[in-house]
Amino acid sequence: MCFELARLIGNRLGPHLRVIDEVHGFKSFDERDLLGFVDGTENPEGVEATEAVLIEDDEDPAFAGGSYLIVQKYSHDLDAWNALTVEQQEAAFGRTKLEDVEFADEDKAPDSHLTLNVIEDEDGEELQIMRFNMPFGRVGAGEFGTFYIAYARTPAVTEEMLENMFLGKSGAAHDRILDFSTAHTGSLFFVPSLDFLDDPSVGASAEDGAAPEPPAPADGSLGIGDLRS
Numbered sequence: 001m002c003f004e005l006a007r008l009i010g011n012r013l014g015p016h017l018r019v020i021d022e023v024h025g026f027k028s029f030d031e032r033d034l035l036g037f038v039d040g041t042e043n044p045e046g047v048e049a050t051e052a053v054l055i056e057d058d059e060d061p062a063f064a065g066g067s068y069l070i071v072q073k074y075s076h077d078l079d080a081w082n083a084l085t086v087e088q089q090e091a092a093f094g095r096t097k098l099e100d101v102e103f104a105d106e107d108k109a110p111d112s113h114l115t116l117n118v119i120e121d122e123d124g125e126e127l128q129i130m131r132f133n134m135p136f137g138r139v140g141a142g143e144f145g146t147f148y149i150a151y152a153r154t155p156a157v158t159e160e161m162l163e164n165m166f167l168g169k170s171g172a173a174h175d176r177i178l179d180f181s182t183a184h185t186g187s188l189f190f191v192p193s194l195d196f197l198d199d200p201s202v203g204a205s206a207e208d209g210a211a212p213e214p215p216a217p218a219d220g221s222l223g224i225g226d227l228r229s
């Protein structure tokens, strides 16, 4: 489906499109990342997932039902990672590798991926996001990586996790997995709801009856994304 979508968008944009990077991800065994660990286990489910991901009416009525998406392309140094023992790899994540069981808090290293990514608000409630990481690679080229893909109701939650990972926290200089995984890109997208795409004035009416004004396309642009046309 993604391939077809990319093909259709490519056809529509024709010569105005310049592809600078094309990566086809895949699902790996047991939903494992190429570092060998099950990825996505602690994602919220049901109502918790909806609360974590969707912008609520009273937060931002014009954009309610939408979400914020952060995407980063990481490459892995698999040779260095696989030179670690399984115990060292498990310490980097704070989970067991085969059984995918979380370490007790007192057994987690300060720089483990889980120590730095389990965050709470001022009331002690865990702040959650939905992750849909996708492995990619080219065996012949020795290229291995993960597309980190995460939705959240506000980018602030993902940003706090990124700060912890890259700038460290409470005795950790940075996330241990960053010694083996390098981020090459980072992009934040707003993902509108289907209702918003259908009629952008619907969400806005809750506030002041006016549709959010999209920016006017620059001269000569295709006006793609111009919701007034």
Ligand code: HEM
Binding pocket: 033, 035, 037, 038, 039, 040, 041, 042, 043, 072, 074, 093, 095, 113, 114, 117, 118, 129, 131, 133, 146, 148, 158, 159, 161, 162, 165, 177, 181
């Ligand atoms: C190379 C990139 C990354 C890899 C391979 C990776 C892999 C993993 C794995 C294997 C887990 C444990 C199982 C689970 O999904 O619950 C995990 C947990 C998690 N990761 Fe990542 N991750 C990456 C980047 C990130 C980034 C950039 C963030 C945030 C900005 C993040 C946030 C989280 C969170 C919130 C959890 C769940 C913590 C919990 O509630 O236990 N990860 N990740």
